[in-house]
Amino acid sequence: MRINSKKGLTEADWAMSMGIFILYLAWFFIVVKPTFSPDTKMSLPFDDLKESFYNEASWNVNKTPLIIRSNITGDNEPIIVDFPFKGITEQYYVEEKYIQIDEGRLFFLANLDKTGSGSTLLNYLFHSTSNYTQPDIYSDIVSSDESASTDSIKINYNNGLVQQGFFRDSVRIFYYSVKVDGSPIDTSTTSHTYNNLFSKHKVITPQLNHSSYIILNNSRIYNFMTSDVEKTVTIGTRIHQYNRFYINPSTGGAISYNSSQCDNYNTDYIDLYDDAYGLAFIFDDNVNLELCHNKNLSITAEFNVDGRFGYQLLFHSADDDMTKMAQPYRLIYGADEVLEGLSDEKLFYLSFKNYSTIKSDWGYSYDFNVTVLNASNTAIFSYGIMPIRYVTTAGKTYNYNKLDKYGNMSRVSVVLLSW
Secondary structure, three states, X not given: OOOOOOOOOOHHHHHHHHHHHHHHHHHHHHHHOXXXXXXXXXXXXXXHHXXXXXXXXXXXXXXXXXXXXEOOOEEEEEEEEEOOOOOOHHHEEEOOEOOEEEOOEEEEEEEEOOOHHHHEEEEEEEEOOOOOOOOXXXXXXXXXXXXXXXXXXXXXXXXXXXXXEEEOOEEEEEEEEEEEOOEEOOOOOEEEEEOOOEEEEEEEOOOOEEEEEEEOOOOEEEXXXXXXXXXXXXXXXXXXXXXXXXXXXXXXXXXXXXXXXXXXXXXXXXXXXXXXXXXXXXXXXXXXXXXXXXXXXXXXXXXXXXXXXXXXXXXXXXXXXXXXXXXXXXXXXXXXXXXXXXXHHHXXXXXXXXXXXXXXXXOOOOOEEEEEEOOOOOEEEEEEXXXXXXXXXXXXXXXXXEXXXXXXEEEEEEEEEEO
């Protein structure tokens, strides 16, 4: 049995209908020859018609500067910042950037330059009620419930938490744990998602959530925790036997193994490294950090979470400068600019609305026609009916901007006829 289905009109159907209507419009003015009356023009409520049409067919596009001040030079640097705006990812766009909005944060990659005028990078964030198409991006992220990999790292997960970490095919993290108020975090509820930009493993509990991200083309683990009430969190990990460490210019040096003593620090940064590779820990704020080096090398960090807290694990080569990675950049949101104009999308939807319904919705009792002309005086949109032969008709023309979702504007004329 063959089933025929009825579908809505496509843009091609609309374009064909518009072409036919424009031909009719030309014929109408040549053959029908409507009569225009100055007296009628004065008596018809054109301001009401203009306002109703503009409210129906116009929209706003928000354009917000993203000002990035860089402390480092590097390609594909993850930009991860708090996102104070509402809405879904699909309705936001950053020029030439593949973006994601997740858990109240904006994610994208940027090429940073700390030299000269390149220290400041300007992008624009656009937002509208229309969906944007993300730019194509090559992604080598491989992700599952049990693991995630990109670039030179592979991370194994168990119940949403890091279990092992590999950098350049060698094990660098052997063990990893998270405790909340002295007890292992409850991993009975977890989630796993991924896209072209990141892979995320999340542990969800009533008291505290822990999200772990692997970012495209980067050898790092970004971790974010949220809690509505203050919780004491302890991160424990056993790592590769690096032979040196660095906290600040006055704290660091060689690591002596076969010593039962653990060293304690209050810091937001520690880098452990050898002649080839290293692993840096960066925290949002100072933590109580314990470094133990009895045969094995382990780190325990304890801190309070009341709201949001983040920390990073950065795998790197020995010659990479990690000292500025605690704050590689600073992003400032500039003043939001609200752009306004006619919308092709809203004009498209208006073209399919019932004329009688629109008259009722607009509270306009007269018959009318609205035609939009581009800068070449070519009709690009028309709505309504046309007057019968020799009817007394009034008309007015208004100038507007037509605005697309990327903030581009073009001047148009709107011709209103009414009788």
